Amino acid sequence: MSDTLATAVPKLSEVEHVKIASRYLRGTLIESLANRLTGALNPDDTHLIKFHGSYQQTDRDLDSERKRQKLEPLFSFMIRVRVPGGVASAPQWQRMDALSDAYGNGTMKLTTRQTFQLHGVLKRNLPAAIQGFNEVQMDSIAGCGDVNRNVMCNTNPHESPVHGEVVRIAQAISAHLTPRTTAYREIWLDGDLVETTEAVDDEPIYGHTYLPRKFKIALALPPYNDSDIFSNDIGLIAIEENGELLGFNVAVGGGLGMTFGLNETYPRLADLIGFVPADKVIDVCEKVVTIQRDWGNRENRKLSRLKYTIDRVGLPAFVAELHQRLGYELAPTRAYQFHSSSDAFGWTQSPSGLSQLVLFVEGGRVLDRPGYRLKSALREISGFHTGEFRLTGNQNLILANIEPQHVARIQTILEEAGAAPKADQLTALRRGALACVALNTCSQAFAEAERYLPHLLDKLDAVIRAHGLAETGILIRMTGCPNGCARPYLGEIGLVGKAPGRYNLYLGADHVGERLNKLYREMLDEDGILRELSPLLAAYAADRQPDEAFGDFVVRTGVVKATTQGLDFHS
Numbered sequence: 001m002s003d004t005l006a007t008a009v010p011k012l013s014e015v016e017h018v019k020i021a022s023r024y025l026r027g028t029l030i031e032s033l034a035n036r037l038t039g040a041l042n043p044d045d046t047h048l049i050k051f052h053g054s055y056q057q058t059d060r061d062l063d064s065e066r067k068r069q070k071l072e073p074l075f076s077f078m079i080r081v082r083v084p085g086g087v088a089s090a091p092q093w094q095r096m097d098a099l100s101d102a103y104g105n106g107t108m109k110l111t112t113r114q115t116f117q118l119h120g121v122l123k124r125n126l127p128a129a130i131q132g133f134n135e136v137q138m139d140s141i142a143g144c145g146d147v148n149r150n151v152m153c154n155t156n157p158h159e160s161p162v163h164g165e166v167v168r169i170a171q172a173i174s175a176h177l178t179p180r181t182t183a184y185r186e187i188w189l190d191g192d193l194v195e196t197t198e199a200v201d202d203e204p205i206y207g208h209t210y211l212p213r214k215f216k217i218a219l220a221l222p223p224y225n226d227s228d229i230f231s232n233d234i235g236l237i238a239i240e241e242n243g244e245l246l247g248f249n250v251a252v253g254g255g256l257g258m259t260f261g262l263n264e265t266y267p268r269l270a271d272l273i274g275f276v277p278a279d280k281v282i283d284v285c286e287k288v289v290t291i292q293r294d295w296g297n298r299e300n301r302k303l304s305r306l307k308y309t310i311d312r313v314g315l316p317a318f319v320a321e322l323h324q325r326l327g328y329e330l331a332p333t334r335a336y337q338f339h340s341s342s343d344a345f346g347w348t349q350s351p352s353g354l355s356q357l358v359l360f361v362e363g364g365r366v367l368d369r370p371g372y373r374l375k376s377a378l379r380e381i382s383g384f385h386t387g388e389f390r391l392t393g394n395q396n397l398i399l400a401n402i403e404p405q406h407v408a409r410i411q412t413i414l415e416e417a418g419a420a421p422k423a424d425q426l427t428a429l430r431r432g433a434l435a436c437v438a439l440n441t442c443s444q445a446f447a448e449a450e451r452y453l454p455h456l457l458d459k460l461d462a463v464i465r466a467h468g469l470a471e472t473g474i475l476i477r478m479t480g481c482p483n484g485c486a487r488p489y490l491g492e493i494g495l496v497g498k499a500p501g502r503y504n505l506y507l508g509a510d511h512v513g514e515r516l517n518k519l520y521r522e523m524l525d526e527d528g529i530l531r532e533l534s535p536l537l538a539a540y541a542a543d544r545q546p547d548e549a550f551g552d553f554v555v556r557t558g559v560v561k562a563t564t565q566g567l568d569f570h571s
């Protein structure tokens, strides 16, 4: 065979073969679950279970000790429950709380994509946990895997009719792009793990091999970019005029993951390609998904996100194909402006007289520990609160639509539980910080993130306060590896784990999620991080221009070059 011919035949990645053989995501999951000799799944099923919303993990704190004792690792599962638009009811909150105690590690993680994650679920408890979500109309299908994931939208549906419509559209996009296979129902919900449901083997949008890689969609209503829309495969910016939702600006090709040492991988922000009326936005999402289904790279998973497809074919060719599949052209992008990508903490009252409380949740972890009983407090509140529990994309929680007679009671419960920190107890740096899970559960982690960032912040807070910056919002984000689950490349200070206790430091993202940062220093330990950041924060306090954000300051003063697009992230 000639070299040309050999390279012309695509060599599908291992996961593609698993998908092909899976019969619409069934694989041998039923056998894997029934096998009591191991806490793990059959190897192929570890890929498939992601489409069902779960990752097989080990307790990495215990890995070496168990190896020494010649035991298999302590396998358990993370389950991610989709919450399109982040909106959960009180009964749903109560159920997640109860399931985290019954089957998880007693905590809930509110994630950077507005989902719930439970950790530490043993294989034998997976069906009961999933049945538990199902009873309160929640599911984990497409929580992970090569499909459209949880659709993000942090807009408060009760603020105005337009806000409500944006959230409804987010939920409709989610429903439209949910896999149709009945595998999820058969495996998890149909009683004795036998195939009792009539199988549906038709995926009109995805086809039987689904997408080449994960796919993410987020919506935002300016001036808030609190779902960081440009980090998504599709970002939608709602355009409102005179109290009416006109439609959405459409951005395509965002994604943050990269691999150290492989400069052909890079974070990339989505490009704006036009405007679509509200009644056509689902159609646009579907067609973008199908182009990625057909054109995405199925050989190398490191290069298979939509962002690489677009940079490979060029944006004009991508847009031309989209217009052809739509049968019409997008209109020119409308004017908009984002002012913030953070959550505004504290109490507000809506015109209806109902209140809402945006509550800071450190690292998104809902738990009880001495002096801080957030989980118990929220459980008590869920017993009488008639409004919603809304998860934000910044790992915080909004108690929404609080009735007037419950306001004081909720505040008292949180205060007595030590879970209602006053604004002046927390610097703005800490209030806006994000950290991914990392150790001890994430198999990808090179370093700590969620467990360590609060300690680093104790030290950084001292620097911040010394320079009078306690109330200055600076976005700091830490992850345990370069996959970027807590959006570190959109942090004005990004810290990405490279080895135990060592982080790469990235600087120079803007404050509203419209510019990526750039590598500043590598392999810093804690002393190194403080040594590098302290003089920069001092200079910022002394020399910043009015309203200048830290990320803009370090670019203006030449500390780092501005990253203008993903392809120049590494230069």
Ligand code: HEM
Pocket (backbone or CB within 6 Å): 055, 057, 078, 109, 110, 111, 112, 113, 114, 117, 231, 255, 256, 257, 258, 364, 435, 436, 437, 438, 441, 442, 443, 444, 483, 484, 485, 486, 487
């Ligand atoms: C590119 C490769 C990626 C891989 C292999 C990956 C894998 C994982 C794994 C295994 C977890 C579970 C960790 C745990 O709960 O123990 C996780 C969590 C998560 N990932 Fe990723 N991820 C990737 C990129 C991303 C990106 C770019 C985003 C979005 C910006 C993202 C969003 C999330 C979110 C929201 C969580 C939940 C944890 C949190 O809020 O910190 N992931 N990821």
Ligand code: SF4
Pocket (backbone or CB within 6 Å): 436, 437, 438, 439, 442, 443, 444, 445, 446, 449, 479, 480, 481, 482, 483, 484, 485, 486
């Ligand atoms: S960024 Fe890396 S370490 Fe953190 S949760 Fe994602 S994959 Fe795991």
